[in-house]
Amino acid sequence: xxxxxxxxxxxxxxxxxxxxxxxxxxxxxxxxxxxxxxxxxxxxxxxxxxxxxxxxxxxxxxxxxxxxxxxxxxxxxxxxxxxxxxxxxxxxxxxxxxxxxxxxxxxxxxxxxxxxxxxxxxxxxxxxxxxxxxxxxxxxxxxxxxxxxxxxxxxxxxxxxxxxxxxxxxxxxxxxxxxxxxxxxxxxxxxxxxxxxxxxxxxxxxxxxxxxxxxxxxxxxxxxxxxxxxxxxxxxxxxxxxxxxxxxxxxxxxxxxxxxxxxxxxxxxxxxxxxxxxxxxxxxxxxxxxxxxxxxxxxxxxxxxxxxxxxxxxxxxxxxxxxxxxxxxxxxxxxxxxxxxxxxxxxxxxxxxxxxxxxxxxxxxxxxxxxxxxxxxxxxxxxxxxxxxxxxxxxxxxxxxxxxxxxxxxxxxxxxxxxxxxx
Ligand code: DOR
Numbered sequence: 516x517x518x519x520x521x522x523x524x525x526x527x528x529x530x531x532x533x534x535x536x537x538x539x540x541x542x543x544x545x546x547x548x549x550x551x552x553x554x555x556x557x558x559x560x561x562x563x564x565x566x567x568x569x570x571x572x573x574x575x576x577x578x579x580x581x582x583x584x585x586x587x588x589x590x591x592x593x594x595x596x597x598x599x600x601x602x603x604x605x606x607x608x609x610x611x612x613x614x615x616x617x618x619x620x621x622x623x624x625x626x627x628x629x630x631x632x633x634x635x636x637x638x639x640x641x642x643x644x645x646x647x648x649x650x651x652x653x654x655x656x657x658x659x660x661x662x663x664x665x666x667x668x669x670x671x672x673x674x675x676x677x678x679x680x681x682x683x684x685x686x687x688x689x690x691x692x693x694x695x696x697x698x699x700x701x702x703x704x705x706x707x708x709x710x711x712x713x714x715x716x717x718x719x720x721x722x723x724x725x726x727x728x729x730x731x732x733x734x735x736x737x738x739x740x741x742x743x744x745x746x747x748x749x750x751x752x753x754x755x756x757x758x759x760x761x762x763x764x765x766x767x768x769x770x771x772x773x774x775x776x777x778x779x780x781x782x783x784x785x786x787x788x789x790x791x792x793x794x795x796x797x798x799x800x801x802x803x804x805x806x807x808x809x810x811x812x813x814x815x816x817x818x819x820x821x822x823x824x825x826x827x828x829x830x831x832x833x834x835x836x837x838x839x840x841x842x843x844x845x846x847x848x849x850x851x852x853x854x855x856x857x858x859x860x861x862x863x864x865x866x867x868x869x870x871x872x873x874x875x876x877x878x879x880x881x882x883x884x885x886x887x888x889x890x891x892x893x894x895x896x897x898x899x900x901x902x903x904x905x906x907x908x909x910x911x912x913x914x915x916x917x918x919x920x921x922x923x924x925x926x927x928x929x930x931x932x933x934x935x936x937x938x
Contacts, residue, residue: 517542517556518932524562524893528569529866530873530882539567541889544932548885558934560927562893568865569883570602570890570930572872574692574769575667575745575817576842578604578635580626581619582611587822587910589623593632594908595820595842597936600925602890603634603880604820604842608645609668615640615651620659632935633928634890636662636876638692641680647672650679657687662876665692667745668792670727672698677731681740690741690767690875695727695752696793704833706779706794714782716833719794721749728752732759735766743875744768746819748793750803757812767875769817770804772841772848773915777801781915787828787835788915791821809858814871816864818845822911840914844902846894847921855922861896893927900924 519541526549527534533549540547540554573596579587587595589606596604606623608614614623620637627635639656641664643649653664664684670693671677684691700723705711707718728744732755735742744756747768759766773791778798781789789795807813821838828835841848849868853859859867873881880890904917928936 517547517554519558519560519929520554520556521560521562521567521891521893524565524567526567527862527865528883529862530870531884534862539883539891541891541929541932544889546883546885546887546889560893564895564897565926566861566894566896568892568894569869569881570892570928571600571846571868572603572881573601573818573820573842573845574605574815574872574875576604576606576820577609577822577838578606579610579822581622586824589626589635590630590632591908591910592820593627593630593635596633597928597930598908599843600846600892600894600928601633601842602892602928602930603636605636605638605662607667608638608640608665613640613645614638615643615645617652617655617659620656620661624660633930638663638665640664641666641671641691642676645669647676650676650683653683653689654687657689662878663690663692665694665745667692667694669698670694670696674730678734681734681738681742685738685740690743692743692745693731694745695724695731697723697727700726704790705782706796708779708797710779710782721751721796721800724749724793725751725755728755732764732766735764739765741765746771746774746793746817747804747813748774748796748800750800753803753807753812757807760812767814768812769815770808770813771817771819772845772852773839775801775804775808775852776848782832785832786915787830787832788839788913790832790835790837791819791839792837805852805856805858808853808867809863814867815875816849816867818842822909823913825912828913838913840909840911841916842909843907844916844919844921846925847900847923848916850923851921889929889932891929892925894923895926896923898922898924
């Protein structure tokens with residue numbers, strides 16, 4: 516007998532092209548089949564009117580543990596993830612100490628297993644202590660379970676270090692996730708432009724992102740590395756990635772909800788919840804990013820969930836830290852930016868949140884054919900709800916979307932055949 520039978524849902528699995536009304540059966544932690552024939556199960560979940568899809572994947576989450584457990588822990592990040600419909604998240608390595616060796620990678624995996632929520636896959640630092648000077652022990656970390664490498668929070672400034680990182684990563688078969696930002700051009704706290712001038716705040720020009728991206732693409736063309744651009748923020752970057760893909764480079768990219776929905780005009784409020792790195796840019800950048808996600812130039816949607824405590828974040832704009840949280844409302848935000856605007860349909864959106872990110876890390880997840888791991892999310896696409904940051908499972912509250920009315924929400928998250936979240 517099956518363990519779980521999800522009945523009457525619209526099963527969307529972009530990796531196989533399935534989009535049909537049927538039942539989905541789960542047995543022993545794996546997908547047993549998608550069927551219209553009556554079947555028996557220990558638990559039946561009625562999904563009439565709902566979408567049944569592979570568990571959502573977020574490639575970009577800051578879990579803050581070890582080191583800043585007052586902001587988030589692996590357990591609370593994992594709880595936040597499943598409440599947002601994510602069965603898998605990647606844990607960024609800018610922790611304290613940084614995740615730059617085997618021990619910290621194993622620690623993350625251990626804490627994630629104890630938490631029993633989403634799968635939390637560690638990202639190892641590219642360089643020792645994230646200092647940008649010397650490569651970290653990527654091979655050892657990869658063997659221990661790291662799925663990718665990044666110095667996120669900072670770009671790798673040294674061209675020779677980046678070249679070596681790409682060569683090494685291509686040897687072990689792991690992707691590099693780059694935060695494109697030339698440190699020499701990181702001279703402010705918000706987007707460089709008229710709004711920054713009016714507010715008297717230092718600007719961060721899009722050229723700082725684009726120059727590093729352009730350099731990296733030159734390096735990628737000379738290696739066989741897999742290179743992933745994190746939180747793309749500018750129209751110029753979208754165009755560079757589009758051209759690189761046209762040239763056949765192994766490049767993938769992600770966009771965040773905030774870069775798809777907000778502009779630097781929001782900073783006029785001086786609310787630090789509009790301060791993030793890379794910063795919110797112009798309306799024309801938002802349009803280019805949306806078009807890039809819709810046409811597949813940008814393969815994935817990612818939250819860059821970056822928790823900060825009230826003590827830290829509740830400072831004046833210029834000195835508050837960069838970053839906001841959004842795991843628990845990300846799906847509804849993407850719907851607002853991409854589906855409600857009619858730029859994408861549900862299968863397209865789900866592809867950017869399942870098989871798109873799974874392909875970046877080359878894991879057998881983000882798909883629900885028979886025999887696949889039973890990571891499944893059930894979404895109510897019609898559910899209208901109001902974001903209530905006070906109720907988040909995350910430990911932090913630095914979220915600009917409090918009170919936003921959204922449509923579309925995950926109602927069940929199944930991880931490895933176990934129901935881990937139910938609304
Ligand atoms: O806004 C951001 N916050 N961007 C980053 O790259 C790092 C992150 C953080 O760790 O807070």
